[in-house]
Amino acid sequence: PPTISLQATRPRLVSSDSENSDESEVESLEEVPAPWVVDAEDMDETVEPELEDELLSRVKLNPYELLEGELESEESQRPRDSRLTEAAMNAIRAHNLKVSVDLGARAYTKTKRAFPQLKDLPSLAHLQSEIAFLFGVTPVRYHCCTSSCCCFVGPYADLDNCPYCDEARYDAQGRPRATFDYLPLIPRLKAKFANKDMCKKLGLHSTQNGKIRDIFDSFHYRSLRRRHVSVDGEVFSHMFFHQDSDIAMGLSTDGICPFKNRKATCW
Structure with a gap:
């Protein structure tokens, strides 16, 4: 391959004022302690x-x-x-x-x-x-409590204070004090299927008798494939996971310790 030569440049002196200004500019871009909560002042x-x-x-x-x-x-x-x-x-x-x-x-x-x-x-x-x-x-930005008690959506959408800790939702200028950025599910699924290799992996639902390697070998998954989909009492002609593009969504949550002794957890 051809050799690429970089243009020679002379070193330059940087004053302390310039360094301080650069550092102050960077400080506003530092990561916040909790990545899921962004203070409005940092945006x-x-x-x-x-x-x-x-x-x-x-x-x-x-x-x-x-x-x-x-x-x-x-x-x-x-x-x-x-x-x-x-x-x-x-x-x-x-x-x-x-x-x-x-x-x-x-x-x-x-x-x-x-x-x-x-x-x-x-x-x-x-x-x-x-x-x-x-x-x-495009992420969807939601207002949330500064203590992460709740997100101001659904029944809390019109509240000005947290229903749990009573912290104010907005600051003196009327801006949300904390926000939560959510990536919508549908565009993320589309992005997965847009990738050739990932699309192929998502379509692999193979099973082997007598072996349990993943969810596709489980009894519950195989029994669902023999059941017709029903919504609000209406039974449809197709069955669960009938198409290779069907995806099973799961909910995963973190446990919390309600007491200081850490001997009990809840989900």
């Missing part, structure tokens, strides 16, 4: 994704292509006029690096200063916004 609502309608109509990415880098080889086989822009590819490469090595916000920001060739690397907030756009799954 940057001014960042907007650069929407490329033509790009979105040409390509649909799934999480495996974004995280595992499979898009690189796939893009090289596309017609030149239908490929992703170089800026979009650079954003995906930067996202792959950050996720694969668990690169922190401070280290990511310092990368541009360490390598002047990366001066066009997007900010972390812009990168996250751009990847979310390319991914095609």
